[in-house]
Amino acid sequence: MKITVIVPTYRRPKDLSRCLEALKKQTRPADELLVVVRDTDAETWIFLETFTSETLPLRTVTVSAPGAIAAMNAGLDAASGEIVSFTDDDAAPHIDWLTRIEPHFLSDSRVGGVGGRDWVYHGTDLVEGAKEVVGQVQWFGRAIGNHHLGVGEAREVDVLKGVNMSFRWTAIKNKHFDQRMQGTSAQIHHEIEFCLALKKAGWKLIYDPKVAVDHHTGQRFDEDQRNKFNPIAMKNIVCNETLALLEHLPSTRRVVFLTWAILVGTRGEPGLVQWLRFMPSQGSLATQKLQASLQGRRQGWQTWQQSRLGKDV
Secondary structure: OOEEEEEEEOOOHHHHHHHHHHHHOOOOOOOEEEEEEEOOOHHHHHHHHHOOOOOOOEEEEEEOOOOHHHHHHHHHHHOOOOEEEEEOOOEEEOOOHHHHHHHHHHHOOOEEEEEEEEEEEEOOEEOOOOEOOOOEEOOOOOEEOOOOOEOOOOEEOOOOEOOEEEEEHHHHOOOOOOOOOOOOOOOOOHHHHHHHHHHHOOOEEEEEEEEEEEEOOOOOOOOOEOOEOOHHHHHHHHHHHHHHHHHHOOHHHHHHHHHHHHHOEOOOOEOHHHHHHHHHHHOHHHHHHHHHHHHHHHHHHHHHHHHHHHHHO
């Protein structure tokens, strides 16, 4: 099978260099490598002019719109592989990354997507842990990630993670990443909508912890600075999750999801119960998080409703 690897990048040439060097070492080489670069990203263009690609089948794709979704969609439009594999510029795929991806697609024609573990590093510190439950959407709408901690055998999941996900072209040929997602860079939770759409269409998604990349959490150039609270970033994250789940949950489960999300929520995307839980330790910060979370739920609901009205016209 022909494999296309897509690497969206923005202003992280050192990270990109590490990623490309890792792709050079693949035991099963990529047949096509697309590096998607913003037209205004002078740092990356300068790096690529001097980078020695050697045997890498590297092509650049230029994108003018900001954000991960525009870059990933531009990569999809340029890809020619039967398998399309995504990783981030701040990731370094393990040497057997593509070697382990391909057999999953060859062994079962119903497999539409394959992903795996991203071993997260903050500087030189590895985030350690082990979780059996990975990439699941519970019946009431709670989305569980844990892709960076997954252990065990390969199994079906509901959602893959953008830093390490591959798709069968016949499963995604008529689909793009949802441009309604909010944010100017990472646009967190874009994978939920994309993956749930494939599941709804009858495709299987496989998570295999042995399909691995090292994820060196690079700098972001927007309001979302990972572990530092920003109300705009949180509102965007919650909006995206809400929109994705409303788009694909059955009608009765939508009601349950919204009720749970507003009344309970999670530590990262709090509802009223989580607000009360963290008020003693976080004070006014807990209130700011609740406000941003509720604003995100409302915006996600409004965007979904507007899209439904547009479809009905």
